[in-house]
Amino acid sequence: MQETRRRILESLSDAPVSGPALADELDVSRAAVWKHIEALREQGFEIDSRDNGYVLLGTPEFGGAGVEYGLSAPFEIEYHDSIGSTNDRARELAAAGESNVAVLADEQTGGRGRLDREFSSPSGGIWISLVCRPDIPPAQAPIYTLAAAVATTEALRDVGVDAGIKWPNDVLVDGRKLVGILTEMEGEADRVSWIVVGIGINANIDADAVPETATTIRELVGDVDRSELTRTLIERFEELRSDPESVLPAWCNAATTLGQRVRVQTSNGDVVGEAVDIEFPGTLVVATDDGDERVSAGDCEHLRPT
Numbered sequence: 159m160q161e162t163r164r165r166i167l168e169s170l171s172d173a174p175v176s177g178p179a180l181a182d183e184l185d186v187s188r189a190a191v192w193k194h195i196e197a198l199r200e201q202g203f204e205i206d207s208r209d210n211g212y213v214l215l216g217t218p219e220f221g222g223a224g225v226e227y228g229l230s231a232p233f234e235i236e237y238h239d240s241i242g243s244t245n246d247r248a249r250e251l252a253a254a255g256e257s258n259v260a261v262l263a264d265e266q267t268g269g270r271g272r273l274d275r276e277f278s279s280p281s282g283g284i285w286i287s288l289v290c291r292p293d294i295p296p297a298q299a300p301i302y303t304l305a306a307a308v309a310t311t312e313a314l315r316d317v318g319v320d321a322g323i324k325w326p327n328d329v330l331v332d333g334r335k336l337v338g339i340l341t342e343m344e345g346e347a348d349r350v351s352w353i354v355v356g357i358g359i360n361a362n363i364d365a366d367a368v369p370e371t372a373t374t375i376r377e378l379v380g381d382v383d384r385s386e387l388t389r390t391l392i393e394r395f396e397e398l399r400s401d402p403e404s405v406l407p408a409w410c411n412a413a414t415t416l417g418q419r420v421r422v423q424t425s426n427g428d429v430v431g432e433a434v435d436i437e438f439p440g441t442l443v444v445a446t447d448d449g450d451e452r453v454s455a456g457d458c459e460h461l462r463p464t
């Protein structure tokens with residue numbers, strides 16, 4: 159959000175402030191203050207003009223300005239009511255050199271999962287892709303998927319949803335999928351150029367608009383303030399990526415996979431056994447009949463105990 163507008167909103171959030179007082183405080187002309195107020199109104203901020211000054215009565219429900227207002231993480235929001243895929247748009251921005259942008263949409267018409275599977279993304283969801291340019295080797299990129307899963311799970315628990323991570327990229331409630339994560343990247347042998355972390359949350363959506371194996375926040379606890387949830391998610395993601403060592407312990411708290419019997423389908427065949435540990439940057443250790451196996455990618459299924 160533009161800095162002057164952010165400061166105007168901050169001033170108005172405490173008490174009414176007159177146009178001249180705002181102009182003095184921000185060191186701009188009164189006409190400029192008026193233009194900023196008009197622009198904020200257009201973005202959906204409800205600002206009343208009263209005898210004692212401007213009053214902030216309401217903030218936009220969901221959208222770029224609604225999410226950026228009060229966000230304490232260095233991400234700009236690019237919002238779309240409807241888009242093909244936020245990951246596709248984020249990849250475009252990344253390829254053009256952008257960083258720390260979150261592409262956010264209310265609806266996706268071409269949402270993608272791993273291996274180009276379809277990801278249904280009707281209006282009412284939180285479909286978001288974070289463009290990052292970390293200074294890490296490509297082999298460490300999976301830590302970003304884990305960080306996104308932790309940030310999302312914690313944000314969901316804050317609103318009363320009893321979510322848990324299934325390795326590596328799903329967030330489930332009672333065995334049904336509430337969130338999918340798709341991490342994509344480009345890089346050279348020793349260094350990542352960019353990473354796009356795409357997160358899809360079935361938020362304020364009817365259960366019959368998502369696959370039968372899925373659930374939605376609306377179904378579980380009723381509708382939530384999507385702007386606030388998105389801010390919590392981005393802020394937590396920011397903390398985790400700034401301190402990669404903190405990701406695995408937080409992941410262990412938020413995940414349900416450790417201690418479970420699992421079947422992981424990998425490109426080299428199935429690995430079946432008990433998930434006993436997670437290692438940096440996201441490798442699952444499975445105790446099989448033939449000893450421990452380490453798996454870095456695959457589709458994981460939690461099996462019933464034998």
Ligand code: BT5
Pocket residue numbers: 242243244245246266268269270271272273275276277278279285286287327328335336337338339340356357358359360368369371372373
């Ligand atoms: C994923 O793939 O779960 C990753 C999904 C990532 C979606 C986000 S939304 C923002 C960004 N933009 C995109 O275009 N993508 C990202 P995977 O593990 O391959 O799971 C895909 C499977 O999940 C499908 O084959 C369905 O079985 C199931 N599925 C489809 N839509 C779903 C939904 N809305 N909720 C839960 N499960 C769904």
